[in-house]
Amino acid sequence: MSLRCHSLMEENLTFAQAWLDFVPPDPAHYLESFIHCYRRGARSVRIEPANPTSISVARLIADTYGVGVRVNSPTTPADCLILLDTDADILSARLHALIDSPCQIVAPITSRYYQNQSYFLLTMPKAGTHLLYELMRSFHIDDGGPAPPTRAGHYHSLVHGHTHTTAIRFFEELANYPRGGADHPFFAHPALFIYRNPMDVVVSETFYLTRKEKTPLAHYYTTFSDHERCQSLIAADPIIGCIRDRVRAYVAWPRLANVIPVSFEELIGRKGGGSDEVQQRTIWSLQLKLHVSGSPREHGEKLFNPGSWTFRQGTINSHREFFRAEHYEAFRCLNQDFMRELGYDMEDSFEAGYLPRFVEAYRHRPLQLQTASS
Numbered sequence: 161m162s163l164r165c166h167s168l169m170e171e172n173l174t175f176a177q178a179w180l181d182f183v184p185p186d187p188a189h190y191l192e193s194f195i196h197c198y199r200r201g202a203r204s205v206r207i208e209p210a211n212p213t214s215i216s217v218a219r220l221i222a223d224t225y226g227v228g229v230r231v232n233s234p235t236t237p238a239d240c241l242i243l244l245d246t247d248a249d250i251l252s253a254r255l256h257a258l259i260d261s262p263c264q265i266v267a268p269i270t271s272r273y274y275q276n277q278s279y280f281l282l283t284m285p286k287a288g289t290h291l292l293y294e295l296m297r298s299f300h301i302d303d304g305g306p307a308p309p310t311r312a313g314h315y316h317s318l319v320h321g322h323t324h325t326t327a328i329r330f331f332e333e334l335a336n337y338p339r340g341g342a343d344h345p346f347f348a349h350p351a352l353f354i355y356r357n358p359m360d361v362v363v364s365e366t367f368y369l370t371r372k373e374k375t376p377l378a379h380y381y382t383t384f385s386d387h388e389r390c391q392s393l394i395a396a397d398p399i400i401g402c403i404r405d406r407v408r409a410y411v412a413w414p415r416l417a418n419v420i421p422v423s424f425e426e427l428i429g430r431k432g433g434g435s436d437e438v439q440q441r442t443i444w445s446l447q448l449k450l451h452v453s454g455s456p457r458e459h460g461e462k463l464f465n466p467g468s469w470t471f472r473q474g475t476i477n478s479h480r481e482f483f484r485a486e487h488y489e490a491f492r493c494l495n496q497d498f499m500r501e502l503g504y505d506m507e508d509s510f511e512a513g514y515l516p517r518f519v520e521a522y523r524h525r526p527l528q529l530q531t532a533s534s
Contacts, residue, residue, distance in 0.1 A: 175440035176457040178262035180447050185246050185268035187216040193266045194221055194240060202239035202264060204228045208254070213244050240264045248272040255448040256526055262444060267451075274299060274452045278310035280351035281323040284410050286364035287356035288424035289323060291463050295427070295443070298462045299452050310345050318346060326409035346418075347530040350450055353413040355502050356424035357516070359479040359491065362403045366390040366482070387484060394490040404494045411501040414518075417528035420449060423503075425476045425515050431464040433476040435513045439463070442523060449527045477510045 181196065183189035194205070205221055207214045210232035218229040230236045241263055245251040248270035255267065269276075279301060283289040296302075296315050304314025306321055318325040319333050334341025366389050368374065369381040380399060381389050396402050414421040422442060429439040436457075443456035479487075491506055499505060503516030 173262045173264070175262040175437060175444050176455075178440070178444050178457075179264045179455050180444075181266050181453045182269045182273055182451055183266060185213070185244070187213060187220055190217045190242055190244075190266055191220045191224065194225075194242070197240040197264045197266070198225055198227070200264060202227070204238045205230070205240045205242060206233060206236055206238035207231045207242045207244065208234065209244060211244060214242075217242060217244070240266065243267040246270060252449075252451070252527070255451070259445045259448055259524060262456075270451070272451045274301065274450050275313040277450070278304070278307070278312055278345070278349045279315040279450075280307070280318060280346055280349060281315050282318070282325065282351055282353040282410075282413050282419065283323040284355050284361065284407065285324050286361045286368060288354050288427065290465060291424065291427050292323075292352055292354050292422075294463045294465050295446075295459065298454075298459045299450075308345050310349060315352075327412035328409050347416075349418065349529065350527055351413075351416070351419045352446075353410075353419050353421045354424060354427070355410070355414075355421060355516075357476070357479070357504050357510075358403050358407045358499060358502070359483070359504075359506060360424075360477065361407070362390060362393050363478045363482045365393050369393075387487070390482070390487055391490055394487060395493070402494065403491075404498045407498040407502070411498060414502075414522065418530065420446065420525075420527060421518070421522045422446070423516050423519055426519050427463065428476060429460055429464060433512055436460065438513070438515065438519075442519075445523045476514055477512075480510055 177200075179196070179200065181193045183193045194202070197205075204227055205218075207218055207229065208231075214231045218231055221227060222229050228238075230238065241258075243251060243254055243265065245254060246268050251267060251270055252272055255265075258265065271277075279296075281289075281292055281296070283292060300313075302314050304311040304316045306318070307316035310316055317323045318330050330346075331341075334344060337344060366386060369377050369389065372378040372382075377399065384392060393400070394403050400406065413419050425434055426438050426442045428434040430436045439460045440456040443459050446452065447454065447456060447459075483491075488506070496506065503518035505517075508514065
């Protein structure tokens with residue numbers, strides 16, 4: 161389903177100024193939510209589509225605040241957009257059309273509202289798991305543990321009690337379910353998958369695997385020097401194999417239509433060597449896809465958490481400071497398919513604000529969920 165939804169605004173808002181709210185589909189609630197837009201300077205309103213509710217809302221706003229209100233006038237500039245579609249699929253399509261348009265939006269609560277849905281988190285180890293946890297916390301989505309069963313307003317893991325399930329392991333596990341797991345709840349719910357430059361992943365592993373309070377593997381890996389450990393983790397470590405094999409176990413996740421891939425580089429923000437604007441743009445797209453209220457700027461400010469259990473540096477391009485010639489050589493000896501699958505190339509310049517190649521394609525990709533009849 162594709163709907164054209166113009167977002168012409170009187171002022172050219174940035175993603176830092178964008179704001180989204182969901183309310184019960186009632187004129188009084190639309191008016192109450194508009195108050196926040198008015199306080200942010202909104203002095204004109206566009207309401208879509210035209211129906212009896214839109215007329216009531218338009219009159220309430222015009223009579224109460226004396227601002228200009230246009231109904232079903234998609235080319236008319238406005239400071240605030242009020243969407244009235246109560247069909248979840250139609251509303252989702254309208255919201256998706258606004259991914260590149262930071263604006264102030266009021267929309268109705270439907271079955272796709274974030275507190276009415278369950279979620280799955282999928283994370284490559286050392287790829288920024290804590291960022292997704294902090295984002296879920298900011299979204300007010302709580303940890304629901306492994307699934308099934310699923311719980312509305314909660315995120316879940318697959319197979320394990322943690323979120324590091326590989327695509328290979330999941331599909332192997334489905335063989336134990338009726339009908340081979342074709343109706344597993346995973347496919348009917350949104351899933352967020354975070355990935356990261358494998359060159360930075362292996363650096364993070366190099367230091368994490370020395371921490372005996374966090375992993376028993378430290379008893380083995382502390383027998384190496386830092387650079388020897390990194391070399392082993394790249395090439396062919398006797399316990400956990402090479403970085404290519406570890407990453408390739410996850411690269412199938414982005415191919416699933418219910419999975420929203422998000423890179424560490426776009427989500428980390430300025431404090432981690434990225435960009436706050438890119439971070440806010442990504443969060444705005446997630447808010448629209450998942451029907452989550454709030455400001456992308458305010459959500460983004462909560463993500464960088466040095467107090468996280470696994471936090472070390474939390475920056476992009478960490479391999480540039482750590483890799484030696486032998487590390488680059490070991491990396492080049494690997495089949496580079498695992499890098500290309502995620503949009504990276506080890507010959508990239510990796511400057512400040514670096515982003516992998518598929519960020520924009522994934523951000524614009526509509527979320528598709530399996531239904532009972534799918």
